[in-house]
Amino acid sequence: MSLFLALPVLCAGYLLGSIPSGYLAGRWLANLDIRQQGSGSTGATNVLRVLGKGPALAVFLIDVLKGTAAVQLAKLLLEAPGTGSVNWSVDTVVVLTGLAALAGHIWPVWLGWKGGKAVATGLGMLLGLTWPVGLACFGLFLTMLSLSRIVSLSSIVAALALPVLMLLSFQSSDTGLRPAYLALALLTTVLVVWRHRSNVQRLLAGTEPHLGAKKG
DSSP: OHHHHHHHHHHHHHHHTTOOOOOOOOOOHHOOOGSSTTSSSSSSHHHHHHOHHHHHHHHHHHHHHHEEEEEEEEHHHSSTTOOOOOOOOHHHHHHHHHHHHHHHHHHOOGGOOOOOOOOOHHHHHHHOOOOHHHHHHHHHHHHHHHHHHHHHHHHHHHHHHHHHHHHHHHOOOTTTTOOOHHHHHHHHHHHHHHHTTHHHHHHHTTOOOTTTEEEE
């Protein structure tokens, strides 16, 4: 794998992830800084609290597409067409590009390194990388959300299940174990849980807001 090709792909992944959709929605629709409202996050959940359902849905879809686009771009540029075998170096760069998109969403250069929690972008990354695992995580998220009405709890549960779902996906795959994909699953779990550490404290204290609450 050429470093000359890998570095631009990683940079493109970061820049895609760093598109500040939640911040732009706040500026364009209400002339406010979403980082100074609600929970301070630029993600769709805070946009829902501050701006309502329509803007939140648009931000969610854009954030999902950021993750998918980053991974698909890496695959398009790095994977040789018509090959059925796994190229470990390509796998690694594709995974790193997905992580770069997550980093861009969490630490966007345009907003002083303060962004969202990367749940939607992580979902998009998974859908681009291995869509059955992405859909399974999203289904688990929706199930937990319907039961608890707490977005953070649903996100954490889905993230914790991700490595298990990834391992199960290898059993039905012709390529077998893909270490880079499993490493990505583990890192994503750690990243999502770490970004929700304040939510975990509120969950334990019983003060975490439910879906539809105006203040976080």
